[in-house]
Amino acid sequence: DGTVGANKNSIKIIGDHTDMYAQGYFAYDSKKSGGLTISHLRFGKKPIKSTYYITKANFVACHKPSYVNVYDMVEDLKPGGSFLLNCEWNEKELDEHLPAKMKRYIARNNINFYTINGVKLGKEIGLGGRINTILQSAFFTITGIIPKEKAIQYMKDAATKSYSRKGEKIVKMNHEAIDRGANEFVKVHVPEAWKDAVDNTTVKKVNCGDPALTEYVNNVLIPANRHQGDKLPVSAVLKMANGTVPSGSAAYEKRGIAIDVPEWNPANCIQCNTCSYVCPHAVIRPAVLNAEEVAKAPKSMKMKDMTLMPGLKFAITISTLDCTGCGSCATVCPGMRGNKALTMKPMETQLASQEGFDYGQKLSPKPEVAKKFRPTSVKGSQFHKPLLEFSGACAGCGETPYAKLATQLFGDRMYIANATGCSSIWGGSAPATPYTRNEKGYGPAWNNSLFEDNAEFGYGMALANDAIRGRLADYVKEIQAADDASDTLKTASKEYLDTAESSVANREPTDRLIAELQKAAKGSGKTAELAKKTLADKDYLAKKSIWIFGGDGWSYDIGFGGLDHVLASGENVNVLIFDTEVYSNTGGQASKATPMGSVAQFAATGKSTKKKDMPGMFMTYGYIYVAHVAMGADYNQTVKALTEAESYNGPSIIIAYAPCINQGIKGGMGISQLEEKKAVAAGYWKNFR
Template identity: 25%
Template sequence: MTDQEPENNPLDEEHVEQVHGTKARGSGEEIHESSLPPTGLLDLDIEQYVGDFNERIIGAYAAGTAEQSLPADVGVARSLIPPGTAALRDFSYIAMEIPQFDREKCVGCMACVTECPDTAILGKAIPRSHLEAKLNAITDDQEREGIRAQWAETKKYGEVYQKKGEEGALFGIFVDPTKCKGCAECVEVCDALGYHALTMVKKDEKTLPRYRSYFNFFRHVGPTPRKYINERALADMMLYEEAALLYVGGAGSCMGCGEATAIRMMLAATGFVHGAEAVGIVAATGCNTVYGSTYPYNPYLVPWTNSLFENAPAVAMGVRAKWDQRGWQEKKLWVIGGDGAMYDIGFQSLSRMLTSGMDINVLILDTQVYSNTGGQASSATYIGQDAKMASFGKAVRGKQERRKELALIAMMHPDVFVAQTTAAHINHFYRAIMAANEYRGPAVVSVYTTCQPEHGVADDRSSHQAKLAVDSRAFPLFMYDPRKGERIKERLSLAGNPSVGEDWYKVPHTGEVIDFLAFARTEGRFAKQFDAEGHPSETLRYAQAERLANWRRLQELAGVR
C-alpha cells in the first residue's frame, strides 16, 4: 500500500465528477444526521467539507505534495473521510499487465465483474439502438471501432429478449485502468468456466490512453435498463450501479485480495435488494479497515465506522438500538471482522451480540491467520499451517491446536441464522447474504477469504483456492436457518458441497480424490509438511483426519449420515 501517489498522477476530472455524483445521491446522508452532531470548535459543514476534500486534499495527495502543503485538517481530527474518495485513486502504474476482452467468447455470465476485488472490471447491457447512437456520435473512426469491439452479442441479453419481441441489448466489459492492480483473477475465473474471454496483455504507451478512453465511454453511455437485469441470475446484481456498486475500488488491499471481493458482494446483495441508503457498517480493526481507510481514500459509498479489534459487535448493538429508536428498523447493519475480531479477542463481544436477539448481521472474513499483524496463527488456523507464533520447526511442526469452528458455535446460540460460504460460490454467497438480511434477528455469514501472502498462493488464485477449500472439506458450505423447523437437521443444509453423502469428493471421469492433503499441496503455508518425495507429515495426516471428522459432524447434524 502507498499513502502518497507519484507526482505524474494527474487528478482525473471524470473521477471527481463520479465522486461528486455519489455525494449528490445522498450516500453521506446518514453521516450528516448521526455521526457529526455540532461540537463547537469541531462543527463541520459536511457539504462544503466533502467538496473541499475532493478538490484540495485529494488533489494534493495525487500531486505528491500533501505532506508539505496541507495544514492540519478538521476532518482528520474527526477521523472523517467522505464517501467514495478512493474513486480518485490511480493504480495504473502498479502492474505491467491488464486484462483484454474478447467479445466473441463472452456469454455475459458476470463472473469476472463479481469476483474482481477492486471494482476494476465492470459490465453493462445497453439496448442496441441506444448504443449505436452513442457510438455513431464518436468522430474518431479508430476510437469508435475500438469501443465497439468491447460489446458482445450474447444469448442472455440479446437473443432471449428478441424472441419475446423486445429489443435486445449488447453486453460490454470494460476495465478501469486506474483501479486494476493486474492480479488477473478475472482471467482465472473466466478460464475456469471454460469461456477464455479475457487475457492479460502488456501495458505500453498506447494501452492506458486507450483503456481510459474506453472506460470514459462506459461511464457515459448510461446505466443498464432494469429490464435487462435478471433477478434470478444473482450475478447480474452488479449491473445495477446505483444501488449495488457501493464499493468503488481504489482500496489499498493486496493484489487479488479475497476479503475485498466478499465485501463488494455483500454490499451488492444488500444494496440491490434494500437500496443504497439502507445499509451501514461497523468494522473491526483488521486488514479491511486498513485498506478501507488509507487516508485520504475511502472506497465505500455507505456510512461505516471502525471500532477496536475486540468490540465491533458491541458497537453495532449501540448503533442498532439508536437506529431502532429513530424508526430505522428496516436499515441493514453489518459488522465486518476477521479471525481476531470474531474467533479470538472479540469472541465474547460477538457471543453477547448473538444472544441479544438484535437484528444485526455479521460478515466474518476467515483468512485462518492474523493477516493484519503479519501472519500470526489464530484459533481459525488449520493444523499444520506454518504461521508466526506457530512456525514449523524440529520440535513443533506448525500449528498444533485444532481449528475453532465458529459457524458451528454460532449455531448453538438461540435462533441465529448462520451460513458458511465463499465468494467463489456466487449463488450460495448471495443467497446467504440475502437470507441474513431477511432474517429478523442475529445473522452470521462466515466467508472463506484467501490471503495470498499468508496462504502462499498466487495473486490470481483467490477464487480457485476457495473452491478447492470447499471441495476438500477444509471449509464446507452450509446454511442454518432457524425458520426451517425445530430440529437441527431441518434447519441445516449442506447444499452446494460436492458429493454430500460421501467422505471425500472424487473428480468425475478421473476419479481423483480431493481431500485435505490435495488442498494442502497447493498452498505455501503447508509446504514444509511434505518431504522431498511429496509425502505428507504425520501432522498433516492428523489435520486431514480432523477435517474429515468436522465434515462427518456436519453430515450427522444435517441428517445426511
C-alpha cells in the same frame, strides 16, 4: 514487489561484510497493493546517529515507472549522484515519458542515469512482479559499495537463507535474478536538450460533481497521494474535525499500478458476469447500452448483442488505471469453446479501455435488465454498481469480493461497523475512501472502532437506529391519525408503516413519505409541526441494514466475547467474517481460526491445537442464522447466504473463507478463487447455511 525486504538484506550484507556502519528507515503508506514504500539507507565509516529521513542522497532508485509522474523522484539527489529507474522505455521513450522537471534536474546536475527492465527480467526468470533481488543486484553494482563479485556472492547467500524453505526452484530463480540484475542495466545518455526541457502538462482540478467531495479530492487526497500531506494547512482538514470524510474518493486516485490488465474479447464471452463477480477491486463491470447510447459510445468500446435482451448491447468494461493486475477475472472466465474472453495484456496496450469504462458509468439504469436478471442472482447482482470500489487491498484479495457483493445487494441502506484489521485498512484508510454512493446519493455509512469492541460498536449503532426510528414511527402514526393531514400524506404514511421492517420494500415508501412531508411542512397546524419534526431526522426513516465486518483475529480471538454477547442478544444485526485463518494485517500470526498443523507466525513448527468451531458454537443458540461460504466454490451459495442473512429478522453470521497473501499460495493471489474451490472440494472448508 519485495523492495523493503531486499533493502533490509542490503543493510545486513553491508553491515556484516564491511567495516561500515549501516542504518535504515522505512516509510510505508497503507495500500496493500502498489503502495508507496520509501527505504532510507545510510552507510558510513562512523556510527550513524541520524534521526531523520535522507534529503541529500548519493543514490536514488525508482522501482515503479508510474511514480515519475506522481512524485518528485530526484529532488533529494545530490549533484553527480546516481538514479536507477525500473522501466521498459528506451532513450526515445524516456524523453516522452519523463516530466520536464525531472529531465532538467538530471541534465543540470550531472546525474548518472540508469534504467533496467526489471519486470521483463522477472517474467523471464519466473518471478513475476517480485523484482526485488534484480534491483538489489543493480544497486550493488552501480554504487560499488562492495566489489561486484563479492556482492553477488553475499546476495546469493542471503537469498539461499531467505528462500530455502520455499524450495530449490525458488532459490535458483533468485540466484538468476541476482546475476542478471548485476549485468542488464543500461546507462542512459542524457541529451543536452534536457537542460531546457519545457513543461507541456498542467495539473487540472478534478470536478467530482459533489462540491464537498471535489474540495476534499483537490485539497486533501491529491496532495497527500503526492507525498505532500505534511505540507497541508490545518484549514484543509478542519471540516473533518468530527471524523467524517466524503465517501467515494478512491475513484479519483487512478494509480495505474498494474503490470498486466485484462483485455476483453467479445467473441468468446458468454455474458455470465463471473469476472465482475470475483474482481476484488470492482474494476471490471458489465455495461448495457440502448441504441442511443451505442451511437454516442467511444469508438474504442467493444460490445456485442445482449443475450435474451433484443435491442440492447452488452459490454465488459475495464478501469485500466484502477486495476491491480491480479488476473482473478481471467482465471475464472469460462470463455467459449475453450477460448477465454479475458486475457492479461501489458497495461500500456490497454489504456484506451479506460474511456469505455468511464462511459459505462454514465449509462442510464435499465429496469428491464433488473426485471430479467434478479438482482439477488450471480449475474443480476453485477448489473448494480458496486459501492465498494478501487480499494487499496492486495491484488487478488480474498476479502473484498464478499464486501463488494454485499454493497451491490444492500449498499444503498448499509451501516457498517468495521473491526480494525485488513478490512479497515482497505476499507477506510486515509486519504482515500473506497466505499461510495449510487446515482441517487445512497451508499454505505462506514465507521471503524477499536479492534476489541467492534461487535458492541455495531450493536450500539443498531440500538440507536431502532430508538430514532421508533420515535419517527410514532410521529408518522400521529400524522396518519391527524384530521388536518391530506389523503395522499395519510396513504404515504400507511405504506411506510406497513413496510417499516423490510429493508428491501421500505425504500420507495420512505421516498414517497418524505416528498409528502415536505409539502405538509410548508403549511401550519399539528401536521405541519409533526412533518417538520420527522424531516429533521429523515435520513433515519428508511429501514437500515446493519452489518458488522471483521477478520478472524477479531472474531475468533480478541473480540469473541463481545461477538457472542451481541449475537446472543437477538438483535437484527448481520456479521460478516473474512476468515483468512491468520492475523492478516499484522503479518500472518496464528489465530484461533488457524487449523492444526498450519505454519504461521507464533506457530513456526505448526499449530498444536485445532481450529475453533465458531459456526458450531453459534448454531447451538438455535435462533442465529449461520452460514459458512467460499465464493470460488459456489457463487450461488454465497449470494444466497448474504441475502438470507440480511432478510432474516434476527442475528446472523456469515463466515467467509478468504485466501490471503500471508498464506503464500504458490500460484499467486490471481488463483485465490480456485483455492476456495479446492478447499471445499478437498473437505478442508465446508460450505453450508
